[in-house]
Amino acid sequence: MDSKGKKKMPTSDLEWQSRLTQEQYSVLRKKGTEIPFTGKLLHNKEKGNYICAACGAQLFSSDAKFDSGTGWPSFDEPANAKNVLLKSDSAIGMSRTEVLCKKCGGHLGHVFDDGPTKTGKRYCINSCALTFEKKEK
Ligand code: FE
Numbered sequence: 711m712d713s714k715g716k717k718k719m720p721t722s723d724l725e726w727q728s729r730l731t732q733e734q735y736s737v738l739r740k741k742g743t744e745i746p747f748t749g750k751l752l753h754n755k756e757k758g759n760y761i762c763a764a765c766g767a768q769l770f771s772s773d774a775k776f777d778s779g780t781g782w783p784s785f786d787e788p789a790n791a792k793n794v795l796l797k798s799d800s801a802i803g804m805s806r807t808e809v810l811c812k813k814c815g816g817h818l819g820h821v822f823d824d825g826p827t828k829t830g831k832r833y834c835i836n837s838c839a840l841t842f843e844k845k846e847k
Pocket residue numbers: 762763764765766767811812813814815816
């Protein structure tokens with residue numbers, strides 16, 4: 711914690727490892743992919759915000775969430791475009807666009823142009839990279 715009571719951003723792999731679960735570490739820091747249909751937030755339909763599990767940045771709103779049938783939580787747009795970083799990724803021999811948290815650089819998932827809503831986007835995000843904050847009534 712710093713003087714403002716905020717958690718300091720880890721600067722090393724070791725620090726990240728101690729802050730995150732093994733699964734979160736492999737996704738957020740090592741660009742892994744969680745096993746589809748295993749994520750806790752996949753079927754979450756409550757109203758609220760999805761924040762970065764690593765740094766708390768606001769990433770997606772429940773209003774943007776939809777069921778893509780892929781087994782990963784899917785959103786048609788970020789809550790704030792400034793909080794996500796899009797990067798072209800050809801890691802597995804196919805051209806995709808990686809989605810990262812801009813604040814901590816954590817890997818979140820990928821975005822595709824086959825979304826069913828008017829944005830046309832499908833942000834395919836690992837559940838374990840997100841923390842859900844339920845909206846107060
Ligand atoms: Fe983050």
